[in-house]
Amino acid sequence: MAESDKVFAGSIPKFYDTLMVPLIFEAYATDLAALAAASSPGAVLETAAGSGVVTRALAPRLGAGARYVVTDLNQPMLDYAAARQGADSRIEWQQADALQLPFDDASFDVVCCQFGAMFFPDRVAGYAEARRVLRPDGRFVFNVWDRIEENAFADEVTHALAALFPHDPPRFLARTPHGYHDTALIREDLGRAGFTGIEIETLEKLSRAPSARHAATAYCQGTPLRNEIEARDASALPHATDRATEAIAARHGDGPAAGKIQAHVIVATR
Numbered sequence: 001m002a003e004s005d006k007v008f009a010g011s012i013p014k015f016y017d018t019l020m021v022p023l024i025f026e027a028y029a030t031d032l033a034a035l036a037a038a039s040s041p042g043a044v045l046e047t048a049a050g051s052g053v054v055t056r057a058l059a060p061r062l063g064a065g066a067r068y069v070v071t072d073l074n075q076p077m078l079d080y081a082a083a084r085q086g087a088d089s090r091i092e093w094q095q096a097d098a099l100q101l102p103f104d105d106a107s108f109d110v111v112c113c114q115f116g117a118m119f120f121p122d123r124v125a126g127y128a129e130a131r132r133v134l135r136p137d138g139r140f141v142f143n144v145w146d147r148i149e150e151n152a153f154a155d156e157v158t159h160a161l162a163a164l165f166p167h168d169p170p171r172f173l174a175r176t177p178h179g180y181h182d183t184a185l186i187r188e189d190l191g192r193a194g195f196t197g198i199e200i201e202t203l204e205k206l207s208r209a210p211s212a213r214h215a216a217t218a219y220c221q222g223t224p225l226r227n228e229i230e231a232r233d234a235s236a237l238p239h240a241t242d243r244a245t246e247a248i249a250a251r252h253g254d255g256p257a258a259g260k261i262q263a264h265v266i267v268a269t270r
């Protein structure tokens with residue numbers, strides 16, 4: 001993983017929350033929140049919470065006396081999440097690296113993490129940290145994207161940018177968000193971290209955008225792909241977004257666009 005892959009800062013949080021979240025994250029957040037809430041947990045830790053799409057779905061499902069600690073590596077994402085959430089005395093916001101959690105052993109019933117594990121530089125270490133802070137029988141509930149070929153817009157944007165930068169194609173989307181899709185490896189990593197009772201479900205959904213430009217702007221400007229494009233040419237962002245728009249429009253038309261998305265949803269018991 002490149003260093004810039006984990007930087008969600010500057011203009012990224014705003015574009016991420018307003019464009020990316022409705023496009024591909026909201027639908028999976030509803031499911032993940034239902035899974036996390038299913039055991040009526042008294043204490044929940046969310047890691048890699050980003051701009052808070054799961055937090056907004058899960059908080060209403062938790063009991064009045066629940067403790068809900070919401071964390072992310074990047075403070076600008078967490079600021080965005082906290083501003084959207086509104087006052088809720090059950091929620092504690094805290095910047096934290098999922099690989100070095102500043103919490104006691106056995107202090108949560110559920111750890112949940114939506115589309116964050118792909119960003120962990122060492123997944124076994126990240127899973128072991130989640131397991132450490134879980135109580136006996138606690139559950140780690142998380143999801144990861146399937147391979148990029150199963151995720152239409154991401155694949156089309158990646159091909160369009162490879163044509164624009166043929167000597168040094170920006171591969172963020174393939175390398176990181178879509179780079180950890182092997183379910184055998186996920187099981188093995190969880191097992192090495194000490195988890196038992198691992199369940200994995202592959203879930204296909206449809207991503208809907210008002211236009212090809214909307215989807216292209218989301219990927220090119222609302223993710224760390226933006227960092228990669230700007231590193232190649234500081235002024236290339238508008239042109240790169242145009243090329244990605246053309247690629248999506250060529251497949252899905254100029255009007256509202258719908259593309260397949262697919263992810264693995266995992267529940268691992270301590």
Ligand SMILES: C[S@@+](CC[C@H](N)C(=O)[O-])C[C@H]1O[C@@H](n2cnc3c(N)ncnc32)[C@H](O)[C@@H]1O
Nearest residue numbers: 008025048049050072073074077097098114119
């Ligand atoms: C694709 S976003 C997912 C955010 C949110 N869970 C959602 O569903 O919209 C990935 C998030 O992982 C965070 N992240 C990256 N590395 C991390 C780490 N080591 N520990 C905690 N969070 C991390 C990023 O800041 C970013 O907010």
